[in-house]
Amino acid sequence: MALRVARKLAGLVATLLATSFIIFGAAYAAPGDPVTFLAGGKENLTPEYLAAVRAQYHLDDPFSVQYGRWLWDALNGDLGRSFQYNDEVLDLLAARLPTTLGLVAYATVLFVVIGVALGVLAAVRGGRTDSTVVAGTTFATSVPPFVAATALISVFGVQLGWFPVAGGGSFTHLTLPAITLALGAVAIISRVTRQAMVEQRELDHVTVARASGLAERLIVVRHVFRGALGPVVTMCGLVSAGMLAGTVTVETVFGLSGIGSLLVGAINTHDFPVTQAVLLLMVVAYITVTTLVELAQPLIDPRARIERSRA
Known part of the structure; x- marks a missing residue:
């Protein structure tokens, strides 16, 4: 180990x-x-x-x-000085990073809860429910983020007035951007969850548990869903790690002062130190999270630990 x-x-x-x-x-x-x-x-x-x-x-x-x-x-913690703002790049990142991290965390909670729930529902119910979930998630995947953002702003921000449409970093300000960021991820996680559970339901130990008279609800919770956790958790980690890059479009559309919008401004003004720092931060975050997820995989899924020990 x-x-x-x-x-x-x-x-x-x-x-x-x-x-x-x-x-x-x-x-x-x-x-x-x-x-x-x-x-x-x-x-x-x-x-x-x-x-x-x-x-x-x-x-x-x-x-x-x-x-x-x-x-x-x-x-050594010195990322240079911004050409545009004439300020330390590290200070700019420190000021903007909380908004981006809050947005990613909010979106992660949404796509994990909704995506896993839809995947479980599709796998357990099957039939028309399965078809509806697959069709809905396919449609969600096909909608570009800026189109989804525009639609959410028009309906929930302008017409209904439930949420503010620009600026800020509070819970209400981040709701529409988080939904926009989570839409595509919901489709991915729901499909991975559905497929993993369908595969688990065909395994011998699940068949034995069903033949022994165990209630279907307990079979789903103790055997099917638990066995499917490995690929689901792995994909959740990968999707969450990649969301930093996805904030570029969302923060620009909603006028959020995060590192995504900072990157766009830096590229437009040829602010090389800021561009390099933000890109490096995104890559470091993605590689670190994916590495941690891979290391944690044997702890989540015992089968992965057995396969690695054999290898």
């Missing part, structure tokens, strides 16, 4: 290093000269002034040296 954890952590570190290199290189491969933005768009820039700006930000150094300096500073 300890060796497996060590291997996973080593793989995590290697993946993060490779990703950080790609992020740093992609930002500086973008069109435009960073010096132009660092100079504040001033006109009639002299070669001496441009040279001073390059020297100040070490832009004349080789790419490998710039990457090494940026990575070392990032590991």
